[in-house]
Amino acid sequence: MSLLEIENLTVEFQTAQGQFRAVDGVSLSVDQGELMAIVGESGSGKSVSMLALMGLLPWTATITADRLEFDGIDLVRQSARDRRKVIGKDMAMIFQEPMTSLNPCFTVGFQITEALKTHLGGSRATRRARAVELLNLVGLPEPERRLNAFPHQLSGGMNQRVMIAIAIACRPKLLIADEPTTALDVTIQAQILDLLLDLREKEGMALILITHDMGVVAETAERVSVQYAGQKVEEQKVRDLFRDPHHPYTSALLSALPERAQGKKLPTLPGVVPGLFDRPEGCLFAPRCAHAFDLCHKRQAVQAGAEDGFALCHTPLRKGVPTSLEGASLEGQVRS
Amino acid sequence: MTDTTAVSTANAAPNNQAPVGPWREFWAYFSENKGAVAGLGFFVVLVVVALLADFIAPHDPIEQYREHFLVPPVWVDGGSWDFLLGTDAVGRDILSRLMFGARYSLFIGCIVVSGAAVVGIAIGLFAGYLGGWVDTVAMRVMDILLSYPPLLLALVFVAILGPGLENAIVAIAVIQLPHYVRLTRASVMSERNRDYVTSARVAGAGTLRLVTVTILPNCMAPIIVQAALSFSTAILDAAALGFLGMGAQPPLPEWGTMLAEAREFILRAWWVVTFPGVAILVTVLAINLMGDGLRDALDPKLKRS
Amino acid sequence: MNAQTPLLSGNDLTRHYDITGKRFGEKLSVKALQGVSFQLDKGETLAVVGESGCGKSTLARLITMIESPTAGSFRIGETVVDRDTGKPGKELRAAVQIVFQDPYSSLNPRQKVGTILAEPLLINHPEISRADREKKARDMLALVGLRPEHYDRYPHMFSGGQRQRIAVARALMMNPKVLVLDEPVSALDLSVQAQILNLLVDLQDEFGLAYLFISHDLSVVRHMADRVMVMYLGRPVEYGERDEIFNNPKHPYTKALLSATPVADPEHTKQRLKLEGELPSPINPPAGCAFHPRCPVAIDRCAKERPDLEAVAGRDVSCWRAGESV
Numbered sequence: 001m002s003l004l005e006i007e008n009l010t011v012e013f014q015t016a017q018g019q020f021r022a023v024d025g026v027s028l029s030v031d032q033g034e035l036m037a038i039v040g041e042s043g044s045g046k047s048v049s050m051l052a053l054m055g056l057l058p059w060t061a062t063i064t065a066d067r068l069e070f071d072g073i074d075l076v077r078q079s080a081r082d083r084r085k086v087i088g089k090d091m092a093m094i095f096q097e098p099m100t101s102l103n104p105c106f107t108v109g110f111q112i113t114e115a116l117k118t119h120l121g122g123s124r125a126t127r128r129a130r131a132v133e134l135l136n137l138v139g140l141p142e143p144e145r146r147l148n149a150f151p152h153q154l155s156g157g158m159n160q161r162v163m164i165a166i167a168i169a170c171r172p173k174l175l176i177a178d179e180p181t182t183a184l185d186v187t188i189q190a191q192i193l194d195l196l197l198d199l200r201e202k203e204g205m206a207l208i209l210i211t212h213d214m215g216v217v218a219e220t221a222e223r224v225s226v227q228y229a230g231q232k233v234e235e236q237k238v239r240d241l242f243r244d245p246h247h248p249y250t251s252a253l254l255s256a257l258p259e260r261a262q263g264k265k266l267p268t269l270p271g272v273v274p275g276l277f278d279r280p281e282g283c284l285f286a287p288r289c290a291h292a293f294d295l296c297h298k299r300q301a302v303q304a305g306a307e308d309g310f311a312l313c314h315t316p317l318r319k320g321v322p323t324s325l326e327g328a329s330l331e332g333q334v335r336s
Numbered sequence: 337m338t339d340t341t342a343v344s345t346a347n348a349a350p351n352n353q354a355p356v357g358p359w360r361e362f363w364a365y366f367s368e369n370k371g372a373v374a375g376l377g378f379f380v381v382l383v384v385v386a387l388l389a390d391f392i393a394p395h396d397p398i399e400q401y402r403e404h405f406l407v408p409p410v411w412v413d414g415g416s417w418d419f420l421l422g423t424d425a426v427g428r429d430i431l432s433r434l435m436f437g438a439r440y441s442l443f444i445g446c447i448v449v450s451g452a453a454v455v456g457i458a459i460g461l462f463a464g465y466l467g468g469w470v471d472t473v474a475m476r477v478m479d480i481l482l483s484y485p486p487l488l489l490a491l492v493f494v495a496i497l498g499p500g501l502e503n504a505i506v507a508i509a510v511i512q513l514p515h516y517v518r519l520t521r522a523s524v525m526s527e528r529n530r531d532y533v534t535s536a537r538v539a540g541a542g543t544l545r546l547v548t549v550t551i552l553p554n555c556m557a558p559i560i561v562q563a564a565l566s567f568s569t570a571i572l573d574a575a576a577l578g579f580l581g582m583g584a585q586p587p588l589p590e591w592g593t594m595l596a597e598a599r600e601f602i603l604r605a606w607w608v609v610t611f612p613g614v615a616i617l618v619t620v621l622a623i624n625l626m627g628d629g630l631r632d633a634l635d636p637k638l639k640r641s
Numbered sequence: 642m643n644a645q646t647p648l649l650s651g652n653d654l655t656r657h658y659d660i661t662g663k664r665f666g667e668k669l670s671v672k673a674l675q676g677v678s679f680q681l682d683k684g685e686t687l688a689v690v691g692e693s694g695c696g697k698s699t700l701a702r703l704i705t706m707i708e709s710p711t712a713g714s715f716r717i718g719e720t721v722v723d724r725d726t727g728k729p730g731k732e733l734r735a736a737v738q739i740v741f742q743d744p745y746s747s748l749n750p751r752q753k754v755g756t757i758l759a760e761p762l763l764i765n766h767p768e769i770s771r772a773d774r775e776k777k778a779r780d781m782l783a784l785v786g787l788r789p790e791h792y793d794r795y796p797h798m799f800s801g802g803q804r805q806r807i808a809v810a811r812a813l814m815m816n817p818k819v820l821v822l823d824e825p826v827s828a829l830d831l832s833v834q835a836q837i838l839n840l841l842v843d844l845q846d847e848f849g850l851a852y853l854f855i856s857h858d859l860s861v862v863r864h865m866a867d868r869v870m871v872m873y874l875g876r877p878v879e880y881g882e883r884d885e886i887f888n889n890p891k892h893p894y895t896k897a898l899l900s901a902t903p904v905a906d907p908e909h910t911k912q913r914l915k916l917e918g919e920l921p922s923p924i925n926p927p928a929g930c931a932f933h934p935r936c937p938v939a940i941d942r943c944a945k946e947r948p949d950l951e952a953v954a955g956r957d958v959s960c961w962r963a964g965e966s967v
Binding site (some may be wrong): 190 | 800801803831833834836842861898900902903904905906908909916919
Binding site (some may be wrong): 530531532534535536537538539540541542545550553554 | 705706707731734737738739741742743746747748749750751752760761764765808811815
C-alpha cells in the first residue's frame with residue numbers, strides 16, 4: 001500500500017475574472033521512502049496541488065478529489081482540526097524562499113521548538129536538546145549558538161537548512177520540497193540537495209520534489225511526474241523519461257535544454273501556457289504541439305497505458321515518433 | 337533571420353480574448369464592497385444637489401421669513417409644508433441652507449485636497465528621490481507640523497491670517513500636507529530602485545523626467561485613497577472651524593457655522609442643530625466608506641490573484 | 642589580439658561602496674568589484690559567471706554608466722570612462738544598453754509598450770518626429786517577434802517571455818553596440834528561455850552586437866558564450882575561451898561550480914567536488930586568496946598571499962596551484 005494516494009484532484013480558484021482551474025484531475029501515488037519529482041513550468045499547478053494536499057490554500061480555492069489518502073487516513077472527510085494534527089507532523093513542507101518562510105521576529109531556536117511543542121510536547125530542556133540535534137543533522141555549524149540567531153543573521157542556505165530542520169523535527173513520513181533550491185546559489189544548491197537525499201535515507205521518509213529544473217530532476221529523482229497547465233501529462237522512471245519521453249511536451253521541454261543543443265539554435269516550444277481566457281477545447285497542449293492533428297484540437301486527450309508513461313496524449317511518442325491511433329484511420333487526416 | 341522572426345511572430349500569439357480592462361477590474365473590486373457603493377451613491381446625490389441648488393432649493397438660503405421663526409419640520413405638530421425641515425431662529429429655511437451648504441463643504445473638500453495633494457506630492461517626490469539633505473529638511477518640517485494637534489494648528493493659522501472661509505481652507509490644507517508628503521516619499525523610495533527606473537536612467541532620462549513621468553504614476557494608488565479619505569477630514573475640520581467662529585462667517589450657510597448659530601436653541605428647537613449635524617455625519621461617513629472601497633480596489637496588497 | 646582596439650575593454654575596474662558600520666561612525670567599505678579587466682569585440686559574447694555577491698551585477702552597473710568606478714577605467718571604442726567622467730553624452734549612452742533579469746519589474750507598468758519603446762528616442766533625439774519614432778518602435782516590435790497590435794498594450798497583458806522581448810526591443814532602440822544582459826533568462830520558464838536565447842543569437846548575427854552576458858546558469862553560458870570570466874567575491878578567478886574553461890577548468894572554484902551544476906542526464910555519473918561552507922562577507926574578505934577557506938586544495942601560501950591572474954594552459958587563472966595537476 002502506498003503512503004500517499006491522490007486520485008483526480010481538481011483545484012479551482014475564484015478570481016475577479018471568473019473560475020480558474022489551476023489543477024485539473026491530477027492523480028499521484030507515492031510509496032514509503034520514495035523520491036518523486038513533479039516537474040512543470042510556472043502555471044502548471046505543481047505547487048498548488050501540493051498546497052491543496054496540505055490544506056494551505058486560501059478560501060477562494062475549491063478543492064475536489066475522488067481520493068486523498070495519506071498513510072491510511074482519508075483527508076477528504078477529515079476535519080480541518082484533525083488534519084492539522086497530521087500536517088507538520090507526518091507530512092511536512094519546505095518552500096522556495098527561505099528568507100521569507102521564517103518569521104523574522106523570532107529566533108531560529110524558538111521556531112524549531114515551537115513545532116516540537118505543538119506536536120510532541122516534552123519538557124523545555126528535551127525540546128532544546130532535540131533542536132540542537134536537528135541543527136546538527138542538517139549540517140549547521142555551531143548549533144548551540146545558532147539557536148539564538150535571528151533569520152536575518154543567517155545566509156539563504158543556512159535559513160533553508162533551518163527550514164528543513166523544522167520540517168523534519170517530528171520525523172515526518174513525507175516531506176514535500178517546493179523548489180527548495182531555486183533561490184540559492186549553485187554550490188549551495190548542491191549542498192542542500194545532498195542534505196535532502198541524505199536525510200531521506202537516514203530518516204526513511206518519502207520525498208516529493210517540486211521543481212522546474214531538469215538538471216535537479218535528473219540528478220535526484222527516481223520517478224518523475226510532468227505537469228502542464230494543471231494536468232499530469234506523463235509519469236515515468238527518471239531514466240526512461242530522459243531516454244524516451246512519451247508526451248510531446250516532455251519531449252519538447254527536454255530538447256529545449258541548452259546542454260542538448262546542436263549548434264547555436266535551440267529547438268523551441270512555441271507559444272505560452274494557456275491562461276484563463278485561451279484554454280483550448282481539445283488537448284491543452286495541442287496549440288503548441290508539433291505532432292498535433294485534427295482530433296487533438298477537438299477532443300480532450302486520453303491517458304495512455306503504463307508502457308507509454310501514462311502520457312495524456314492521443315498519439316504518445318515512442319522514440320520521438322507518434323504512435324498511430326488504434327482503430328481510427330489516420331489516412332485522410334491532414335496533419336496541421 | 338527573417339524566417340525565424342516570422343515563425344516566432346506567429347508563435348508569440350497573445351491571449352486573444354484579452355483580460356478585462358483596468359476600469360472593469362477596478363469596478364469588480366469596488367462593487368464587492370456594498371458600503372462603498374452606498375457611499376458613492378450618496379456622494380453622487382450630494383454633488384447633484386450642490387450643483388443644482390439654485391433650481392431645486394425651495395427658498396433663498398439667506399432670506400429671513402420674519403413670521404416663521406423656529407418653525408418645526410413638517411412631520412412635527414405646527415410644522416408647515418413650506419419649510420420641510422423647519423426654519424432657524426431668524427426664519428431661514430433649513431433645507432435650502434443645507435442644500436447650499438453642500439456646495440461649501442464640497443468646495444472646501446476639493447480645494448483642500450487638491451492643494452495639499454499637489455504641494456505634498458511635489459515635496460514627497462523630490463525628498464524621496466533625491467534623499468540626503470533635501471529629504472532631511474523636508475521631513476523635519478513635516479514632523480514639526482505633525483507634532484501639533486491638527487485643529488489647534490489650524491486655529492493658530494486662522495488667528496494669524498484672520499477668520500474667514502479662504503483662510504480656513506489654507507489652514508486645513510497646511511495641516512494635511514505632511515500626510516501626502518510621507519505617503520509619496522515612502523512609495524517613491526520603494527519604486528526608485530526598481531529595474532524600470534534604472535532602465536529609464538540608462539536611456540538617459542533626467543531627474544525631473546524620472547520623478548514625474550516614470551515614478552509618479554506608479555505611486556498614485558495610495559495617494560488617491562489618501563485623498564478620498566482626507567476629503568472627509570477637510571469637511572470635518574472646516575465645520576469645526578466654522579463652529580468655533582474661525583471659518584465661514586454668517587450668514588454663509590456653511591454646515592459648521594449653522595451648528596454654531598444654533599447652539600443656544602439646542603433645547604427649544606432640536607431641528608436647528610440636528611439637521612446640519614446629520615448632514616455632516618452622513619457626508620463624512622459616505623466619503624469614508626467610499627475611500628475604503630477605493631483602498632480595496634487599488635491597494636495591490638489586498639488584491640487576491 | 643591584434644592592434645585594433647576592441648569595442649569594449651575594462652582596465653582594472655574597481656568599485657567599493659562605503660557604508661557605516663554598526664558601531665558609531667565606523668567607516669567600512671564593501672569591495673564589490675576589484676581589478677576586473679576584459680576585452681569584448683563586435684559580435685562576441687563574454688559571459689560573466691559567479692554566485693550572488695561575486696560582483697557581476699556591479700560590473701553591469703559600471704559598464705552601463707549607472708555608477709562610476711572607484712578606480713580603473715573602461716573604454717568604449719575610443720572613449721575612456723573613469724571616475725572623473727561626468728554624465729555621459731548621448732552617443733556614449735547609446736553605445737551600451739541593458740536587459741534586466743526580471744521582466745516583471747523592468748517595464749514601467751503604467752506605460753504602454755509603444756511609449757516604453759519610444760522613450761529612449763524621445764529623451765536623446767527630441768528632433769525625431771513623432772511619426773518616425775512610432776515607426777521605429779513598430780519595426781522594433783516586429784524584429785523581436787511581437788505583433789504590431791501589441792504596440793498599444795500595457796506590460797501586464799504579456800507573459801514573461803513576451804515582456805523580455807519588449808525589454809530587448811527597448812534596449813535596441815538606440816542602436817547600441819554593446820548589450821549588457823543581466824541574467825536575461827533566469828526568471829523565465831525553460832521553453833520560453835530557449836525562445837529568448839534564439840532571439841539573442843539572431844540579433845547578434847544581424848547587428849554584430851557584443852554581449853556582456855551575466856549569468857549563474859552554466860548550461861546557458863556554455864551555449865551562448867565565446868569567452869567566460871568566472872568571478873568570486875569581486876575578483877576574476879579564471880578568464881579564457883569557453884571550451885578551455887568548460888573542458889579543462891583550472892581554478893578549483895570553477896571546478897566546483899561546474900561539478901555542482903546539475904546535469905539533465907540521469908545516466909551521467911560524475912564525481913561531485915563538494916564545496917563546504919558559505920560565501921565570506923565582501924566587507925571583510927579572507928586574507929590571501931579569497932577562496933582559500935572553502936578550497937579543497939588550499940595550501941599554507943594561499944592564506945598569506947593573494948595570487949594574481951596568470952596565463953596557464955591558454956587562459957588566465959588566479960591560483961597558486963593552477964600549474965600543478967591537482
